[in-house]
Amino acid sequence: MGRPRAFDEEQAVRAAAELFAVRGYEGTSVDDLVTGLGVHRGSLYKVFGSKRGLYLAALRRHLDEEVLPLAAVLREAEGLGALLTQAVAAFDGGPAAGLLLSAAVERAGSDAEVGALVGEGLAALDGAVERVGGHGAGAAGVLAATVLGLRLRARAGAGGPSADAVLAFAERVA
């Protein structure tokens, strides 16, 4: 029944997540996506409906395949020191790790659906910190904010604190 698809949808969404994470939503054009994903324009619109549809799919995948698994790993950390260290190490894994951050700053305020996905990711990080730290719901949110802030500094490339400094700080808190 019809010509077979010549691209892997999962792989295309992953490539889109990286592009959106690095260049932002408005900074990534459909031409960029067509070139970077190797998927034809027509197919892209057939499968995802719109640029925004592809963005939502990429953010959804980012949460399911990266943020939520990371949160699950962090829940098993032994103490806040190990948690912070693991969190920072995980963020060095790939460029797509910044999509949650980028979405939170650029789109969460103006697109309710993006806002809901971002909230889901933040809540997962909160839950992990809370389970490990056990100092009440508030402190977990603050420490999750620390994780995000560290990632933001790394992304801005302005020379944030070293891994040793993060570890030393974490031991003071724990």
Next chain:
Amino acid sequence: MGRPRAFDEEQAVRAAAELFAVRGYEGTSVDDLVTGLGVHRGSLYKVFGSKRGLYLAALRRHLDEEVLPLAAVLREAEGLGALLTQAVAAFDGGPAAGLLLSAAVERAGSDAEVGALVGEGLAALDGAVERVGGHGAGAAGVLAATVLGLRLRARAGAGGPSADAVLAFAERVA
């Protein structure tokens, strides 16, 4: 010597900072600026040269009039608890407070001049935390990241930790 200017440049830059902070750089069109600032297209290009020139002026003003003064106030805080509380309270002041954050995520990586300004703002926050906390340069950077992360959560509107929770956390650290 020519027709007098019908707009206040300082006020126009401030209005531009708010627009850029809320909608981002790419999300703010020149038409948006012309409408929001009440400044004519031609005058805008005569004074600032380009959209990017206006953005840099807005970011510069944001640093000089908001970020650096905030850092100066924080340097006088009595303890990390008071510092964190004051920092969070200051961020509730106005929408333009998010321009540093927005610039760090959206433009610092791709525009070196923006990156330098963002680095200047982050360093000022680091210096304030370091002076108050006095736990070494690294811990200051981590805590400054916490301040940024809290602001990011507030901006994303996804219900971050309460002010009480921040205070309780700060007392534990101090």
Next chain:
DNA sequence: GGGGTTTGAGAACGGTCGTTCTTGACCGAG
């Protein structure tokens, strides 16, 4: 009060945006 000069007003520029359409290649079913 008439130059000279700078601003305000708005039309217009080429380019790029997200999206859609047309055409031909390819597949399984009958």
Next chain:
DNA sequence: CTCGGTCAAGAACGACCGTTCTCAAACCCC
């Protein structure tokens, strides 16, 4: 082999992008 249906290829669309241009209005100086 033929037909119905899906996909790839790329041209094309109107709208909007950042920027520039033309021209009248408003001021200072002489």
